[in-house]
Amino acid sequence: MLEFNNEHKSADLSSIKTKIENAKLQMKKIIVGGVLVSAMVLLSGCSLVNHYDYQAILPGSQCAVSVNKIENTISKVTFELEEDSITVDIKDAFILADASSEVIDGIFAEKTEENIIINQNKDGKLANSYALIEYEGNRFIVEVKDAQNSVYNVKFFLEDGTVIMIHFDNMVYLQRPTEESLNMLKQIALSGEDISTVLKDNEVSFGTDGDLSTSVKDSSHGLKWVQLTLEDGSVISIPTGRVLEYEEGKTL
Amino acid sequence: MNKDYITITKEDGSKEKMEVVSTFNLEENQKDYIIYKSIGTEEHYYAASYDENSNLNANLSDGEKEKLNKILDDIIKESENNVGV
Numbered sequence: 001m002l003e004f005n006n007e008h009k010s011a012d013l014s015s016i017k018t019k020i021e022n023a024k025l026q027m028k029k030i031i032v033g034g035v036l037v038s039a040m041v042l043l044s045g046c047s048l049v050n051h052y053d054y055q056a057i058l059p060g061s062q063c064a065v066s067v068n069k070i071e072n073t074i075s076k077v078t079f080e081l082e083e084d085s086i087t088v089d090i091k092d093a094f095i096l097a098d099a100s101s102e103v104i105d106g107i108f109a110e111k112t113e114e115n116i117i118i119n120q121n122k123d124g125k126l127a128n129s130y131a132l133i134e135y136e137g138n139r140f141i142v143e144v145k146d147a148q149n150s151v152y153n154v155k156f157f158l159e160d161g162t163v164i165m166i167h168f169d170n171m172v173y174l175q176r177p178t179e180e181s182l183n184m185l186k187q188i189a190l191s192g193e194d195i196s197t198v199l200k201d202n203e204v205s206f207g208t209d210g211d212l213s214t215s216v217k218d219s220s221h222g223l224k225w226v227q228l229t230l231e232d233g234s235v236i237s238i239p240t241g242r243v244l245e246y247e248e249g250k251t252l
Numbered sequence: 253m254n255k256d257y258i259t260i261t262k263e264d265g266s267k268e269k270m271e272v273v274s275t276f277n278l279e280e281n282q283k284d285y286i287i288y289k290s291i292g293t294e295e296h297y298y299a300a301s302y303d304e305n306s307n308l309n310a311n312l313s314d315g316e317k318e319k320l321n322k323i324l325d326d327i328i329k330e331s332e333n334n335v336g337v
Contacts, residue, residue, distance in 0.1 A: 002287070002299045002321050004310040011270075011286070012259040013306045 258288060260308075273297065274327060278319070285316075287324055297324055 256272035273287040283301045286308075290296040299320045300308040312320070 002297050002317070002324055004300065004312060004317065005298055006310045007263040008260050008298065008300060008308050008310060009263055010261045010305075010307050011288075011302065012261075013286075013302065 257291075258286075260288075270298070274323065276323070278316075281316075283316075285320060287320065287327075299324070 258270055258272055260268045260270050262268065269291060270288040271291055273289055275284070275286045277284050284303075285299060285301050287297065287299045289298065298310070299312075299317075300310040301312065301316075302308050
C-alpha cells in the first residue's frame with residue numbers, strides 16, 4: 001500500500017532525470033511513424049493523447065513500450081527498426097520487470113550457439129522456449145514461458161540487462177496494418193470472444209510494401225500462432241499456444 | 253539491472269536516501285509521478301507527483317492514488333512472479 005507523505009518536499013532526481021528525458025524524446029520519435037500512428041488511432045478508436053496510461057523507453061534499445069494498464073485494453077511494444085516499426089499488441093496486461101545479471105549472462109551464452117533452447121523445469125516437463133532475434137547487432141532474446149492456465153510470458157532480454165516482460169492472455173499478434181486490414185485488426189484486438197470465429201481457418205496478410213507481412217493462422221481448435229514473415233523469407237512464429245519458433249540464422 | 257536511488261529532502265530539512273521503484277507520466281493529466289521506497293528492514297512505499305524543479309507533491313486526488321496503488325500492485329505482483337523464472 002502506498003503512502004503519500006507530505007513531509008517529502010523535494011527529491012534529487014538527477015540520477016534518473018536523464019533516463020526520463022531520453023524516454024520522452026525517443027517516444028516522440030517513435031510516434032512520428034505515420035502508418036503506426038494511424039493504426040494506433042484507428043485501433044483504439046480514440047486519440048493518441050488519451051490512449052496510454054504511461055510510456056517507457058528501454059535504455060539502450062530501440063524498443064518503446066506503451067502501457068495501458070488501468071483501462072485493461074490494448075498495450076503495445078514497438079520495435080523501431082531502421083525504416084520500419086513493428087508493433088506487438090498485447091491484450092490485457094503488460095509488465096516491465098527486472099532480472100538478475102546472472103540470468104541474463106547465462107541465457108545469452110546459451111543462445112549465441114543454438115538460437116533456440118528448450119529448458120526443462122523441475123518436473124522434467126518443457127517449461128520455457130527461447131529465441132534469439134538480432135537486428136543490426138542488437139540482440140533480443142525472447143522467452144516464452146508456459147505458465148498455468150495458459151497464460152504466457154514473453155520476455156525480451158536486452159543486453160544492458162533490461163527485461164521486457166509481456167504477459168498475454170489469449171493472443172498476441174504482430175502487425176503492420178494496411179487500411180484494408182484495419183477492420184480485421186479491430187475485430188481481433190477488441191473482441192476477444194470472437195477470435196476463434198473471426199480467424200477460423202483463415203489467413204490474413206497485413207503486408208504493405210511486400211517486405212514485411214504477418215499471417216494469422218487458425219485451426220478448428222482456435223487461434224494457434226501468428227507469423228511474422230520477413231523480407232528474406234524467414235518466418236518468426238509466435239504461437240498463442242505452445243512454442244515460439246525461430247528459424248536459425250535469420251535476423252530481424 | 254542497476255537500481256536507481258534518490259535523496260528525499262523532508263520538511264524539516266533532513267534528507268533520506270530512497271530506492272526508485274518506478275517513474276512514469278500519466279497521459280490523462282500529463283503529470284509526472286514517482287514511486288519510491290525506503291531502504292532498510294521495513295520497506296515503505298511512497299508515491300508523489302513531481303515538477304520540473306523536482307518538487308514533490310504527495311497531495312494527490314483519490315483517483316490518482318487509486319491508479320498509483322494499482323500500478324504498484326502490478327509491479328510487486330510481477331516481481332513475485334519473476335522469482336524462479
